[in-house]
Amino acid sequence: MPTIIKKIWDRHVVTERPDGTCLLYIDRHLVHEVTSPQAFEALRLAGRKVRRPMSLLAVPDHNVPTSADRLERIEDPDSRLQIETLRENAKEAGIALFDMDDIRQGIVHVTGPENGLILPGITAVCGDSHTSTLGAFGAIAFGIGTSEVEHALATQTLWQKRPREMRITVTGAMGAGVSAKDVILAIIAKIGAGGGTGYAIEYAGEAVRRMSMEERLTICNMTIEAGGRFGMVAPDETTFSYLNGRPAAPKGAQWESAVADWKTLPTDDGASFDREESIDASRIDPQVTWGTSPEDALPVTGFVPDPSDEPDPRKRERMERALRYMDLRPGMRLTDIPVDKVFIGSCTNARIEDLRLAAGVARGRKVADGVTAMVVPGSGLVKRQAEEEGLDRIFLEAGFQWRLPGCSMCLGMNPDRLKPGERCASTSNRNFEGRQGPGGRTHLMSPMMAAAAAFTGRITDVREEL
Amino acid sequence: MIEKFVSLKAVAIPLDRENVDTDAIIPARFLKTIKRTGLGERLFHAWRFDETGTEMPDFPLNVAPYRGGKILVAGENFGCGSSREHAVWALMDYGIRAVLAPSFGDIFHNNALKNGLLPVRLAAVEVRELIRQVTESPGAKISIDLPGQNVTGPDGATYRFDIGSFPKECLLKGLDEIALTLAHQEEIDRYERDGKKKTPWLFLDL
Ligand code: SF4
Numbered sequence: 001m002p003t004i005i006k007k008i009w010d011r012h013v014v015t016e017r018p019d020g021t022c023l024l025y026i027d028r029h030l031v032h033e034v035t036s037p038q039a040f041e042a043l044r045l046a047g048r049k050v051r052r053p054m055s056l057l058a059v060p061d062h063n064v065p066t067s068a069d070r071l072e073r074i075e076d077p078d079s080r081l082q083i084e085t086l087r088e089n090a091k092e093a094g095i096a097l098f099d100m101d102d103i104r105q106g107i108v109h110v111t112g113p114e115n116g117l118i119l120p121g122i123t124a125v126c127g128d129s130h131t132s133t134l135g136a137f138g139a140i141a142f143g144i145g146t147s148e149v150e151h152a153l154a155t156q157t158l159w160q161k162r163p164r165e166m167r168i169t170v171t172g173a174m175g176a177g178v179s180a181k182d183v184i185l186a187i188i189a190k191i192g193a194g195g196g197t198g199y200a201i202e203y204a205g206e207a208v209r210r211m212s213m214e215e216r217l218t219i220c221n222m223t224i225e226a227g228g229r230f231g232m233v234a235p236d237e238t239t240f241s242y243l244n245g246r247p248a249a250p251k252g253a254q255w256e257s258a259v260a261d262w263k264t265l266p267t268d269d270g271a272s273f274d275r276e277e278s279i280d281a282s283r284i285d286p287q288v289t290w291g292t293s294p295e296d297a298l299p300v301t302g303f304v305p306d307p308s309d310e311p312d313p314r315k316r317e318r319m320e321r322a323l324r325y326m327d328l329r330p331g332m333r334l335t336d337i338p339v340d341k342v343f344i345g346s347c348t349n350a351r352i353e354d355l356r357l358a359a360g361v362a363r364g365r366k367v368a369d370g371v372t373a374m375v376v377p378g379s380g381l382v383k384r385q386a387e388e389e390g391l392d393r394i395f396l397e398a399g400f401q402w403r404l405p406g407c408s409m410c411l412g413m414n415p416d417r418l419k420p421g422e423r424c425a426s427t428s429n430r431n432f433e434g435r436q437g438p439g440g441r442t443h444l445m446s447p448m449m450a451a452a453a454a455f456t457g458r459i460t461d462v463r464e465e466l
Numbered sequence: 467m468i469e470k471f472v473s474l475k476a477v478a479i480p481l482d483r484e485n486v487d488t489d490a491i492i493p494a495r496f497l498k499t500i501k502r503t504g505l506g507e508r509l510f511h512a513w514r515f516d517e518t519g520t521e522m523p524d525f526p527l528n529v530a531p532y533r534g535g536k537i538l539v540a541g542e543n544f545g546c547g548s549s550r551e552h553a554v555w556a557l558m559d560y561g562i563r564a565v566l567a568p569s570f571g572d573i574f575h576n577n578a579l580k581n582g583l584l585p586v587r588l589a590a591v592e593v594r595e596l597i598r599q600v601t602e603s604p605g606a607k608i609s610i611d612l613p614g615q616n617v618t619g620p621d622g623a624t625y626r627f628d629i630g631s632f633p634k635e636c637l638l639k640g641l642d643e644i645a646l647t648l649a650h651q652e653e654i655d656r657y658e659r660d661g662k663k664k665t666p667w668l669f670l671d672l
Pocket of ligand 1: 109
């Protein structure tokens with residue numbers, strides 16, 4: 001009676017060492033410009049070739065500017081060099097590339113799924129920790145470092161230890177103004193930023209079953225913020241209907257046999273996990289982080305915590321540090337925290353449904369004075385669809401910037417970044433010190449919550465704005 | 467390539483913080499390189515230097531007896547967050563060869579082993595004790611013996627640690643993992659032949 005995790009794992013074992021380490025076959029490999037150049041260079045130096053170029057997709061996302069003139073010029077020479085290097089490496093190895101002028105270009109974890117590259121039952125890797133996103137299809141998908149990128153390029157395999165298995169069951173139904181982002185923030189707050197270390201996580205339960213693919217992608221995306229090796233949701237009709245007809249998905253008779261196979265993947269009744277957790281979605285309020293770890297999430301109705309209430313001296317010290325960095329006073333209402341910037345984007349929350357939810361809050365409103373707000377679609381295809389639905393008009397009329405796809409302000413690597421001391425309501429996934437730019441302060445929240453903050457100029461309970 | 471690691475006796479630097487993420491180890495704006503070298507100068511940049519680039523006097527790396535230390539002793543969940551191997555390259559470029567902590571981010575842990583940076587998991591109380599000793603006597607040395615799988619603190623107390631037999635062998639010999647895997651070429655070929663029959667949709671060209 002195996003779990004879905006074990007079923008998919010066992011299918012991919014090429015060989016196993018006596019100590020239990022497995023040589024896993026890798027079905028799909030995505031590469032971006034930041035973590036791949038050293039891998040391609042090392043291959044070249046060793047005189048090795050990419051084993052199965054047709055299993056790869058290359059896409060620039062981290063460094064790309066999101067301004068309209070990016071095809072004419074990229075100011076930063078180092079960014080330009082990384083993007084050009086990706087282009088050359090892809091060309092030389094015969095790897096498909098969604099370049100900056102391609103409508104399919106976007107954040108690697110957004111563009112892969114929407115083009116049907118990620119299927120149930122597969123293994124997928126990328127030199128990026130948020131590869132965990134792709135597990136939403138019922139796949140083993142995990143982030144790797146550059147040495148492993150090189151190994152996967154050369155051999156189409158990776159040596160991996162079997163993970164411990166955890167099931168997180170989400171019961172109940174989400175209330176109005178609550179989204180998948182709030183559910184995953186609440187889960188991370190519950191199990192901790194290191195709570196998933198060494199584990200593969202299956203998200204299950206009625207609330208997850210009711211979620212769309214986009215919502216499942218948001219949940220799996222932040223698995224890594226709990227330290228989990230990978231996260232997944234068992235495939236079902238929602239998965240199949242999302243995939244059917246996507247460019248790289250199987251067609252015709254092959255589609256039929258694929259679906260029949262995928263239906264055998266879900267965890268068997270009575271299968272046991274190393275650890276079980278559960279959370280009731282109906283009790284989750286919209287969440288917002290106050291500190292510098294994703295585990296620092298609280299209901300928006302709450303208060304900045306007081307370190308003097310914390311008995312553990314090490315935890316107390318961490319809280320004090322975080323409060324100093326975030327420039328917050330213990331005991332203040334979260335809704336009294338002002339914001340300078342609002343960022344709606346990233347591989348966590350830049351898919352079409354996220355933009356629809358944010359636009360629903362934005363319709364007919366105006367961004368508060370002194371606040372700069374931006375929407376950065378996760379890919380060119382998301383952008384086009386949003387424009388067809390008129391979402392861009394809603395955002396532009398409300399005073400948001402509507403930008404070109406990329407990682408943007410999720411990390412301080414391209415021109416979109418916070419200035420020291422600036423405070424941002426952000427739909428991204430990491431509130432680490434300096435993540436959005438040196439000295440920048442990040443409050444993680446959902447797209448609806450971020451939109452609400454844009455209009456009031458402070459952290460806001462979106463339920464009051466609906 | 468894995469840089470060989472057998473044993474080491476060196477100055478240990480205390481970094482008494484939990485959840486030290488890879489953005490803190492090496493901020494994203496320094497990742498715009500297509501090389502592996504030169505990142506040591508940027509290690510812990512935001513903690514080590516102020517906005518003008520001046521050293522922050524309290525940060526352990528800037529405290530004279532710790533300078534050039536080769537062992538880092540840190541809190542829980544070291545190396546969490548981004549998969550950037552640049553974090554390992556930056557540590558090694560600075561000269562760090564081993565990190566002692568109660569737990570590590572999984573991807574960081576893997577990346578460290580692939581480069582010859584030894585990640586040593588010890589019990590939280592043991593790490594706390596070592597941090598106390600090297601904080602109270604700056605410049606004190608810790609020894610690490612990989613074949614014997616033990617760490618000896620400045621006071622002479624010895625702690626055992628676990629490591630998989632394969633990564634251990636790779637570290638001890640400085641092996642090229644890809645070459646080892648390519649010895650399984652035939653098994654990989656066979657896997658692909660079977661896969662094309664069983665799940666042909668996974669072998670369509672992108
Ligand atoms: S959007 Fe952010 S988290 Fe996602 S891949 Fe880009 S930088 Fe990483």
